[in-house]
Amino acid sequence: MERIEVKTRESTELIDITEKLKEVVKSAGVDSGICVIFTRHTTSGIIINENESGLKQDIVAILNELVPKGTGYLHDRIDNNAHSHLRAVLLGTSVTIPIDRGELVLGSWQSIFFVECDGPRRREVYVQIVEG
Amino acid sequence: MERIEVKTRESTELIDITEKLKEVVKSAGVDSGICVIFTRHTTSGIIINENESGLKQDIVAILNELVPKGTGYLHDRIDNNAHSHLRAVLLGTSVTIPIDRGELVLGSWQSIFFVECDGPRRREVYVQIVEG
């Protein structure tokens, strides 16, 4: 298993980790199988979509709209980040991508993003490759 | 790895791909493991739910409601389909299903759907089976 460190700079932000993941897959030397990318944090998510700057801002905006910050959440009495957890639930904790001929089978427009929902922070993403 | 082609006819539409996937799993001849179903497109998703015609329309309706089309998204200045990308983020890019005794362990009401969010188009779904 490999570990990728991600440093985020905003409270809510998409960080493209595609290139780092391609290197991990290349180093693994696995011809066919799957790659699981897993965040170990409860206020972040992993998603796949297009890396276009306007779209990245639209994704942040829709999270703000669907799950606004601080509208009376119970968890905010403990730690002022209920919205971050709730957004993470909608985004999901991991993605799984097939590997074929030694490479992730990403489509032309697909990038893999770490989605920070409670930054800025240092984060860890785990990458597990299974041959098959 | 196998590839399934999906032809969609509507802008937003659920296409049941369960039968095609069962054939792929049968052909693979794997007794135990997992099956990963992955869409290569950033304006579509893969989900598992019940194939009931009213419910399929309800799913389209809730996507329309949670992420309305064209309400000032930045990505719409580049390509008029920001809502399609945002819906894809909520749905997810893949599903992973256990295989037991040579078959997907789907519950009685579970069907696997390709969800078109920017159709009509020709689409490709990748299917990777890992023994284990």
Add this chain to the structure above:
Amino acid sequence: MERIEVKTRESTELIDITEKLKEVVKSAGVDSGICVIFTRHTTSGIIINENESGLKQDIVAILNELVPKGTGYLHDRIDNNAHSHLRAVLLGTSVTIPIDRGELVLGSWQSIFFVECDGPRRREVYVQIVEG
């Protein structure tokens, strides 16, 4: 493949299944690989987040808010639980977690939840471990 039974008591409820899953992984004796946790039901989901009582109520509340019960869904004419299906679509049917040194690589705050969206019921969760 292993099966975990979950008994739910509320219509919408998070049940922490982390300890049961840790036992399954321990019994499997797999040093490195992945663990797939899959619900066989179309009105429930599997998520990973923090087990804090206020947050669990916040998650139920945001589901109620994003997908309210009974607002004219077509599926409600067949079976009065369209909202349960729609919430399940947003949550997802499975999670996949890397295994390293014989254990799930969960972060300090990560717990695995079965999310009941149409309870109370008896439910089944399937657990598939793949070495790799």
